[in-house]
Amino acid sequence: MMKTRRISVGLCLLLLFSVISTNCRINETGAFFLPNLFFSGEMSNTDLKLLTISSYEGTTGTASSLELTPAFNSNVYSYNVAISSLSTQVTVVAVASDKRSIVSIDTSECSSRTINITEVSRIVYISVTAPDGVT
Numbered sequence: 001m002m003k004t005r006r007i008s009v010g011l012c013l014l015l016l017f018s019v020i021s022t023n024c025r026i027n028e029t030g031a032f033f034l035p036n037l038f039f040s041g042e043m044s045n046t047d048l049k050l051l052t053i054s055s056y057e058g059t060t061g062t063a064s065s066l067e068l069t070p071a072f073n074s075n076v077y078s079y080n081v082a083i084s085s086l087s088t089q090v091t092v093v094a095v096a097s098d099k100r101s102i103v104s105i106d107t108s109e110c111s112s113r114t115i116n117i118t119e120v121s122r123i124v125y126i127s128v129t130a131p132d133g134v135t
Contacts, residue, residue: 046128046135047074048103050095053081056114058088066090089114092124100131 053066068079074097083090091114094103104127105113115124129135 046101046130047097048072048094048126048128049074049097050093051079051126052093054091054093055083055087056089056091057084057086059086083117087117089116091115092126094126094128096128098131102129103127104129 051068051072053068054063055066056063066081066083068081070076070079072079081090091112092105093112094105095111096103102109103111104125105111106115106125115122
């Protein structure tokens with residue numbers, strides 16, 4: 001019984017050492033890090049796949065799609081939109097390239113948000129956080 005226990009402890013230690021050593025590289029330098037154990041798959045980017053803005057005119061009940069300037073491109077990070085003076089609300093829809101990413105519109109985690117329009121120009125901030133929770 002004692003010999004069997006020693007062998008099983010030895011095999012467990014050998015297995016643990018082999019798992020740890022598979023992550024080691026020879027002659028590499030740099031910061032030591034632990035992988036994110038809760039993330040599987042390739043590292044995601046933080047690009048948007050879709051960005052649309054539509055307006056709503058409260059007096060006429062008309063909704064219309066607004067044109068982004070420049071046209072949407074996942075590598076562009078700043079857009080302008082011309083809004084009619086009759087518009088009372090705009091709806092921003094932002095969808096990430098990776099469905100596991102988290103989209104925030106003005107610090108609220110959501111992919112669609114309706115914003116009331118005031119007389120003052122306003123900037124809407126959209127951020128995308130990759131599935132690793134950091135990027």
